[in-house]
Amino acid sequence: MTALLEADAVALAGRLGPTDFAMAGPELVCLVGPNGSGKTSLLHALARIGGPAGEVRIDGLRPEDLGPARRRRLLSYLPASRDIAWPLTALDLVRLGAGADEAKEAMAELDLTQWADRRVDRLSTGERSRVLIARALAASPRLLLLDEPVANLDPLWQLRLMERLREAVRRGQGAVVAMHDLDLAGRYADRLVLMDGGAVVADGEPEAMLGSERLGEVFGIERAEGLWRPRSIEPFPSPRT
Amino acid sequence: MRIVARLPLLLALAALAAFAASLLLPWAPVAALLGQDRPLALALLWELRLPRALLALAYGAMLGASGAAIQGLFANPLASPDLTGTTSGAALGAVVTAYLLGFSAPLALALGAVGGALAALVLLLALAGPRAETATLLLAGLAISALAGALTTLALALAPSPFAFYDAYEWLMGSLVDRSLEQAAFAAAPALAAILLLLRLERPLDSLTLGEEVAQSFGHDVRRLRIEVVCLTAFGVGACVAICGAIGFVGLVAPIFARRLTAGHPGRAILPAALIGGVLLLAADLVVRAAPLGRTLPIGVVTALLGAPFFLWLVAHMRWRLAR
Numbered sequence: 151m152t153a154l155l156e157a158d159a160v161a162l163a164g165r166l167g168p169t170d171f172a173m174a175g176p177e178l179v180c181l182v183g184p185n186g187s188g189k190t191s192l193l194h195a196l197a198r199i200g201g202p203a204g205e206v207r208i209d210g211l212r213p214e215d216l217g218p219a220r221r222r223r224l225l226s227y228l229p230a231s232r233d234i235a236w237p238l239t240a241l242d243l244v245r246l247g248a249g250a251d252e253a254k255e256a257m258a259e260l261d262l263t264q265w266a267d268r269r270v271d272r273l274s275t276g277e278r279s280r281v282l283i284a285r286a287l288a289a290s291p292r293l294l295l296l297d298e299p300v301a302n303l304d305p306l307w308q309l310r311l312m313e314r315l316r317e318a319v320r321r322g323q324g325a326v327v328a329m330h331d332l333d334l335a336g337r338y339a340d341r342l343v344l345m346d347g348g349a350v351v352a353d354g355e356p357e358a359m360l361g362s363e364r365l366g367e368v369f370g371i372e373r374a375e376g377l378w379r380p381r382s383i384e385p386f387p388s389p390r391t
Numbered sequence: 392m393r394i395v396a397r398l399p400l401l402l403a404l405a406a407l408a409a410f411a412a413s414l415l416l417p418w419a420p421v422a423a424l425l426g427q428d429r430p431l432a433l434a435l436l437w438e439l440r441l442p443r444a445l446l447a448l449a450y451g452a453m454l455g456a457s458g459a460a461i462q463g464l465f466a467n468p469l470a471s472p473d474l475t476g477t478t479s480g481a482a483l484g485a486v487v488t489a490y491l492l493g494f495s496a497p498l499a500l501a502l503g504a505v506g507g508a509l510a511a512l513v514l515l516l517a518l519a520g521p522r523a524e525t526a527t528l529l530l531a532g533l534a535i536s537a538l539a540g541a542l543t544t545l546a547l548a549l550a551p552s553p554f555a556f557y558d559a560y561e562w563l564m565g566s567l568v569d570r571s572l573e574q575a576a577f578a579a580a581p582a583l584a585a586i587l588l589l590l591r592l593e594r595p596l597d598s599l600t601l602g603e604e605v606a607q608s609f610g611h612d613v614r615r616l617r618i619e620v621v622c623l624t625a626f627g628v629g630a631c632v633a634i635c636g637a638i639g640f641v642g643l644v645a646p647i648f649a650r651r652l653t654a655g656h657p658g659r660a661i662l663p664a665a666l667i668g669g670v671l672l673l674a675a676d677l678v679v680r681a682a683p684l685g686r687t688l689p690i691g692v693v694t695a696l697l698g699a700p701f702f703l704w705l706v707a708h709m710r711w712r713l714a715r
Contacts, residue, residue, distance in 0.1 A: 197608040218594070218610045227608035229601075235466035236600045238655045246598055247609070269655070285601070295608075 152210035154324045155293055157196055160204035166191035167349045168204065173293075173326075176319045180335035180356075181328040183345030184369055189328035190230060191348065193295045196326060197227040208293050222247055228286040230297040230328075232278055234270050240281045241266040248288035256288035257281075259314065275302045283311065287318070294318060294325040300334065312338040332378065336360045344368060398652050402666035406448065409673035413444035416677060442575035446567045447676045447690075448669040449579035450631040451641055455668020456586045456661050457624040458642030459649055463596035463657030464620045467528055468650075469705070471643035472508075472628045475528070476535030478639065480511025481625075481632035482563060483539040483546070490550035490559070497577045497634065505629030511535050512621045565638035565691025567676055578634040585627030586665050592619060596658030638691045640698020641668050641675075647705070 155173035160166070166188045173179065181189040195202035198213050206213060208224050216224060226247060234243065240262060244253040257263055260280045270278055279302040286296060294315070300308040308331070315325050316338060329335050335342060335356065342359040344352040346368045352359060359365055366372045372381050414436060424432035458471040472478050484507020489495045494503070519531040543563070547555045595611040603613050628642075649664035650657065675693045682688055 194604070197604075199604050199607040213610070216610065218598075221608075221610040225608065227605060229604045231602060233602060234600060235602070236650070236655045236657055238600060242654055242656065243600070246601060282601075 152207075154209060155196070155326075156207045158205045160192070160195035160202050160206060162191045162195055162200060162202045165348055166195055166202075169195070169350055171196070171343075171350070173324045176322050176324050177340040178315050178319050178325045178327065178338060179341045179343055180339040181326060181343050181345060182330070182332060182335055182365075187345040187368075188348040189345055190297055192345065192350075193227065193297050193326065193328060196293070197225055197295050199227065222289045223291055225293045225295060226286045226289060226291045228282060228294075228296040228299055230301065232275060232282060232302065234278070234282075237269045237271040239267050240270055240273065243270055243281055244285045244288050247285045252288045252290070253284070256284040259287070260284045260310075276304060276307065279303060280307065287314070290321070290323065292323060294323060294327070296325065296327045298328055298330065300329060300331060308334060332360060332365075399662055399666070402663055402670070406452075406666045406669045406673070409670045409677075410444050410448055413447060413673050413676060414440050417680065438572065442570045442572045443567045443676065444673065445572075445575045445579050446570055446631075446635055447672040449575075449582040450567075450635055450638060451645070451672025452586055452665040452669040453582035453627040453631050454638065454642035454672070455645030455649070455664035455666070456589050457620075457628055458668070459646035459657065459660045459664035460589050460592060460596060460620045461624060461642075462646050463599060463660075464617060465528060466599060466657075468647060469643070469709075470528055470532075471640075471646070472624060473536075473637070473639040473642055475515050475532040476511040476539055477508045477515075477624060477628055478632055478637040478642075479536040479539035479543070480514075481505070481508035481629045482637045483507045483543045484510070484629065485633045486543050486546050486559060486563075490552065490555050491546050493551075497574055500633040501577060501581070501630045504633035505625050507539070508625035508629040508632070509622065511539060512625055516617070516621065561689055562636040564689030565636040565694070566687075566689050567635055568687055570634060574634050578631045581630035582627045585623045586661075589620070589623050589627075589661055592616060593658035593661060596620075596661075597656050598658075600657065636689075636691060638672070638694055640694045640702065641671050644698055644701055645671055 153172055153174050154176060155171070157169070157171040159168040159170060161168045169192060171192070181192060183189055194200050195204065196206055198206060211224060213221055213224055241253060241257065244257055248256065254263070254266070257266060260283060262277070262280055262284055265273060265277060265281070270281060273281065283299055286294060300311055303311060312334060315327065318325055319340070339356050342354065342356045343350055344359060344365055351368065352362065352364050366381065370381050371378045420435065424435060454472055461470045461472065461475060462468055481504040485500045485504040488499050488503025494500070514535055515531055518534070519527045547559055552558065595606060595616045598606040598609050598611055606613055645668035646660055646664040648667050649660040652663050653659040672690070672694070675690055675697065678693055679688050679690050
């Protein structure tokens with residue numbers, strides 16, 4: 151049986167060292183790591199953005215071999231930036247990645263139907279984020295590559311989005327999601343992948359990963375009484391008097 | 392059916408009507424000649440009015456289409472062939488070819504103008520970057536226009552012919568008058584080819600709305616897209632400038648109107664922008680003919696007189712929106 155995702159020695163010059171990454175079947179993988187650790191670069195390499203080295207196969211197919219129409223059934227990518235160049239309506243924006251019915255369905259799932267005909271520059275940042283997420287989900291690709299999808303979302307929508315990603319896995323999709331909320335990632339992911347210095351440094355089940363020495367080392371944090379704290383408290387220099 | 396679906400048809404009809412008006416108006420001399428000397432009347436239509444109407448339609452459409460593509464590429468509603476220095480670059484190329492190198496055949500002029508336009512656009516990309524902020528883009532465009540303008544004046548001053556300035560003046564201001572059908576074809580054929588090829592880029596340009604990364608994840612080669620837009624714009628606009636000189640503002644205004652008809656989609660605006668550009672330039676030429684000044688105004692002056700206030704309104708409008 152072909153694996154859902156096979157990435158061999160994918161790399162981006164100066165940002166991501168040669169990295170192997172695989173997903174046997176549908177699962178939710180969360181990428182965690184400090185700023186600049188290579189999470190976005192790995193997502194770029196998997197989505198074939200910026201001329202990465204190495205090879206990616208999704209369901210045994212190389213994305214490069216497919217035209218835009220078939221490629222959007224294979225993968226979708228949500229960038230961390232919420233910038234939108236032109237003030238399209240929300241529905242038109244979602245339709246850039248999908249057909250009309252799929253777009254409407256994805257918007258309904260994210261409770262956006264009422265904003266369908268509103269211009270995206272007249273939505274709040276959180277609503278705009280949901281529109282962009284709906285765009286990434288709409289075509290139901292085999293692999294979702296999402297860069298900080300919960301950023302800008304309120305607590306309810308953070309949870310609802312994670313539930314929606316679990317539902318995607320139930321429907322047979324794979325998801326690689328970069329995020330900073332370790333607790334949220336630990337609660338919903340099938341696998342946590344820890345990145346540091348442009349490389350994958352650890353990969354495993356969430357519970358084991360969150361308790362691991364390595365994760366605390368990479369982030370410089372530790373868990374005490376159920377809360378994450380900095381390992382060493384370096385006081386901020388007080389202003390000179 | 393939504394009216395939007397019929398828009399290209401309506402715009403095409405408007406362009407056809409403007410084209411017919413350009414051929415037939417003013418009607419009095421045609422009618423008078425038809426009564427007395429039929430061959431002369433046909434010659435008037437065929438040799439004087441047809442090239443002029445054809446040039447207005449083709450040049451206007453080229454400016455509209457390339458303006459829409461450039462605005463989509465830079466993700467900026469203030470980009471256009473004239474504001475990015477492309478038309479000034481083309482004018483410089485044509486002037487150097489004609490007055491310093493001494494080649495004045497239409498083909499040589501067209502090649503010179505295309506080369507100048509290409510150089511200006513490549514310089515702009517190098518200076519401002521692919522997704523420049525409005526201020527950077529306009530400053531870089533302004534600098535390139537100023538440089539090309541100064542070099543054009545220098546080239547004319549250094550030209551062996553003492554009449555170079557006088558000779559080039561009307562052409563530099565932009566003019567559709569007294570061009571032959573052959574000359575019109577020299578501008579119209581490359582313009583038509585460039586517009587048709589630009590229309591292929593609708594989808595990649597639309598997907599740039601979501602940013603370059605997402606467009607790449609869709610499988611669009613953004614680098615190739617950039618090269619295609621730049622080369623096609625230089626090719627089509629360069630050929631038109633070689634025959635008619637530099638005409639401003641149509642390439643800025645037409646796409647802005649066109650995007651109102653395509654609900655903001657930058658790529659889908661290419662066809663409507665081409666049709667609107669054609670109508671605008673045909674209309675400006677009718678204004679030129681109707682103006683009771685006793686002599687013919689260069690059409691570039693008319694588009695600037697109408698376009699500059701629109702540009703000022705646009706800048707004020709953007710400032711107001713940003714300040715809100």
